[in-house]
Amino acid sequence: MHDTSQEGFYFLPLGGADDIGMNIYAYGANDKWIVVDAGYGFLGDDYKGMDMCYISPDFLEKRKENIEGLFITHGHEDHMGAIAHVWDALRCKVYATPFVAELMKERLEEFGLADQAEIEEVAEGSTVQTETFKVEYISLAHSVPESCGLFIQTPHGNIFHATDWRFDDGRLDMIKTDYEALKKIAQKKVTLFVCDSTNIFVDHQEPSEFQIRQNLLKLVPTIKGGLVATCFASNLMRLESFILAADLAGRTPILLGKTLHTNIKLAQKCGYFKDLPMAHLPEAADGITSDKALYICTGSQANYHSALAMIANGENKHVKLGKGDTVLFSSKIIPGNEEKIKRMQEKFIDDGVSVVTEEEQKIHTTGHCSKDELKKMYDIIKPEIVFPVHGDRSFIREHRAFAYSCGISHICSGKNGDLFFVSGERITHVDKVPIDVMGVDHKRSVSLHSEVVKNRVRIAYHCSLFASVVLSKENQVVDLQISSKDILDQADWQILVEKIKPELVEHLNIILKENSLNKHAEELMKSTIRKAVYHQTDTKPVTVMHIYQEQ
Numbered sequence: 001m002h003d004t005s006q007e008g009f010y011f012l013p014l015g016g017a018d019d020i021g022m023n024i025y026a027y028g029a030n031d032k033w034i035v036v037d038a039g040y041g042f043l044g045d046d047y048k049g050m051d052m053c054y055i056s057p058d059f060l061e062k063r064k065e066n067i068e069g070l071f072i073t074h075g076h077e078d079h080m081g082a083i084a085h086v087w088d089a090l091r092c093k094v095y096a097t098p099f100v101a102e103l104m105k106e107r108l109e110e111f112g113l114a115d116q117a118e119i120e121e122v123a124e125g126s127t128v129q130t131e132t133f134k135v136e137y138i139s140l141a142h143s144v145p146e147s148c149g150l151f152i153q154t155p156h157g158n159i160f161h162a163t164d165w166r167f168d169d170g171r172l173d174m175i176k177t178d179y180e181a182l183k184k185i186a187q188k189k190v191t192l193f194v195c196d197s198t199n200i201f202v203d204h205q206e207p208s209e210f211q212i213r214q215n216l217l218k219l220v221p222t223i224k225g226g227l228v229a230t231c232f233a234s235n236l237m238r239l240e241s242f243i244l245a246a247d248l249a250g251r252t253p254i255l256l257g258k259t260l261h262t263n264i265k266l267a268q269k270c271g272y273f274k275d276l277p278m279a280h281l282p283e284a285a286d287g288i289t290s291d292k293a294l295y296i297c298t299g300s301q302a303n304y305h306s307a308l309a310m311i312a313n314g315e316n317k318h319v320k321l322g323k324g325d326t327v328l329f330s331s332k333i334i335p336g337n338e339e340k341i342k343r344m345q346e347k348f349i350d351d352g353v354s355v356v357t358e359e360e361q362k363i364h365t366t367g368h369c370s371k372d373e374l375k376k377m378y379d380i381i382k383p384e385i386v387f388p389v390h391g392d393r394s395f396i397r398e399h400r401a402f403a404y405s406c407g408i409s410h411i412c413s414g415k416n417g418d419l420f421f422v423s424g425e426r427i428t429h430v431d432k433v434p435i436d437v438m439g440v441d442h443k444r445s446v447s448l449h450s451e452v453v454k455n456r457v458r459i460a461y462h463c464s465l466f467a468s469v470v471l472s473k474e475n476q477v478v479d480l481q482i483s484s485k486d487i488l489d490q491a492d493w494q495i496l497v498e499k500i501k502p503e504l505v506e507h508l509n510i511i512l513k514e515n516s517l518n519k520h521a522e523e524l525m526k527s528t529i530r531k532a533v534y535h536q537t538d539t540k541p542v543t544v545m546h547i548y549q550e551q
Ligand SMILES: [Zn+2]
Pocket: 021, 076, 078, 079, 163, 164, 390
């Protein structure tokens, strides 16, 4: 660790520095730390069977005695999804606004941790004082209610941590921007501004959430036939818009997908959705014909078990779509999910279903700031140093260039695990913390660098092969079985095995004659079998071999 006699504070973006997702940041001063966010990242198709990942909290675990709190900015999976995975490493108090706290309690409950973690609800606009840090929750507009930027005061300088925000027209109650608080933090001086880069390639502010509501209220009543709509389950404003649009169109809103039910239940607990026509469970909607329903469902990102993926595959028992029906995608594509979503949309189109996305109709807007809005924020809070995060490298580069063009003189960025020291107006890279990324494999976690995961990827590309060799006491092959489920279909596989087996047995016997039965001989036998399959199929399968010797 960097040793300094200078006064200052540390900034460590463990995740989120050079990608969108896996957000987890640490701030340190006087040997004490606080952590901001604990989010999931989204895995592409390379990691079969795993959708999510997160940054291993090793660095923090080693300092758990000195962690004064985990502060969650908002209720998106990329900021709070991994709470159950990092909780044991941190074991500190967790702070969040009420709706976000409810979402986290639900997640912890799933993992049997509900009664262990201490979650303290923080009202928007209020401040948490720990031993070393003062953290103020400042309302910022985003695509989930109760999102906040954090104004963090350390004994040696102040930070405004604002990942995921935009300016909105403020016409919907659930999203607000506290301009007064932003002006006040400028007076207290923002040394370091850690900021969202998601929409840095967008020049101008996108339509407000209110405008999208108006568009949906106009569009939905014009649609005939079966109608399914999908959006992010945490976007309560959008869910409310769908329920209102359904009501206007004489359709009954019916919710599909566990997350939606949970989120609406939690939202009601927090005082939202009070005066709305009730959204129904599918079972309660029996007898309502599909042209009189608006099915609102999860699955805009085409996750394998989502309600929408089941509908696309014809596997949902409540909803069958065909010619003349419509699916509204009131959502954007999270990078990495492009292929999955395209495949799902094509399935609908093949079945004669109209697919409406934000490309055709303005039925989605962003929760992130454009260049215009960034400039406005710089003007309000007047930061000394801008540190762009929440974007991949090209986004960070663009954000740096933009900040520079706006007259910001100190701009810094880094990779996950880079440790920075901020003293006065100077930010210095002082160390590199090793980073491991964990894949979420059902309820287990597994390092993406582990042999298990490497083998899964290898098997996905190169198939698998199992060989069982039975040897006599004299080390001669008595039986050889070779099987595979993913190289050829079973009939062709049997023909191949019959063809290569006699010669293979001969080769194995030669190896056994020239070597005693040891690791080296076993490796030779395995590679001989693998090569024989490769010569016939051009496939280099991951090979597992078992040897049995007669007693
Ligand atoms: Zn985010």
